[in-house]
Amino acid sequence: MSAEFILLAGFLGSGKTTLLRDWLALPEAADTAVIVNEAGQIDVDGAIVADGGTVPLALLNNGCVCCSLTNDLVFTVEALLRQRREAGQGPFRRIILECSGLSKPGPILRSLAPLSPLGLRVRVVATCDAAQAPSRAAHFEEFAAQIAAADTVVLTKLDQAPAEAALALVEGLNPLAARVVEGDPARRALAAFTVAPGLAAGFPETGRAHPEVGVTLAEFGEDASWEDRLDWLENLAAFAGDRLLRVKGFLHPPHAPETALLVQLVGTLQSPPVPMPRGARTPEALVVIARGLDAAALRDVDADAPVRLSRLSDRRLRCD
């Protein structure tokens, strides 16, 4: 039987990497290859997925797979398959592409055309954050494009919000999608990646640009203390409020030279930092994604803070 190509979509911070990690921890995930598309310069998701595992992993960095990296995607899939053959291992059962959080599945699906001789069975799995879905749906056409393109929609954060409002939204956007409403992480991952696909994906292409989204890289100076870092993050959340969509990256605590802390905020809600080994994959920097706030605007978080803010082109996230 031919391999599956699963496009894992879902809005910023909706739980794609978490779902993927939960899946890779299951015995059913044997013979899975992963491609991670990270819009920012630091490959946070790749570092998380690779952490401690042996999964064949390829990275598409520094751009959005649905607009600027489509050729790279075809090349990457072919390279993964070739390496596997050359290593004398059996074929992959599935390849999962984790898209960046503002990618639209439509252009990615179209870009896979050169791979059609391989006979990959393609489907779309989208994560939907039960807590954030109503506000995402109101502000971002990408949310609708992701849900509408999905064969399977997986509700996440059911420990933070009831499922009803998100389910109603999903049903309105895509009544044909299979829905996974499961609080247990392992069962959720199993259902997400093994549920029988429904009808072929359909997706609206509106062509409208999303509201302005700024992507900023925040790097702390040598002279920054640990408190400076924590204060800046706290001030950022207070300053940006609901304009803050996502923060992720690594901080290097001066008192723990071997450790990098994975820091994640979805909206202004911060998850407990996760310690990881410090190394080339875990440079100290934060990617800040905010509506209507670019690097220049973020200087007002605290003009005196020892932090360097630089702009990552908005085009990297736009898919219009």
Ligand SMILES: Nc1nc2c(ncn2[C@@H]2O[C@H](COP(=O)(O)OP(=O)(O)OP(=O)(O)O)[C@@H](O)[C@H]2O)c(=O)[nH]1
């Ligand atoms: N409480 C709770 N937190 C979750 C759940 N799923 C993910 N998270 C947390 O939400 C944050 C974002 O999760 P990720 O898995 O990184 O989300 P993502 O969609 O890969 O994020 P991007 O790649 O930035 O778009 C992390 O801090 C996770 O630990 C969930 O079901 N419940």
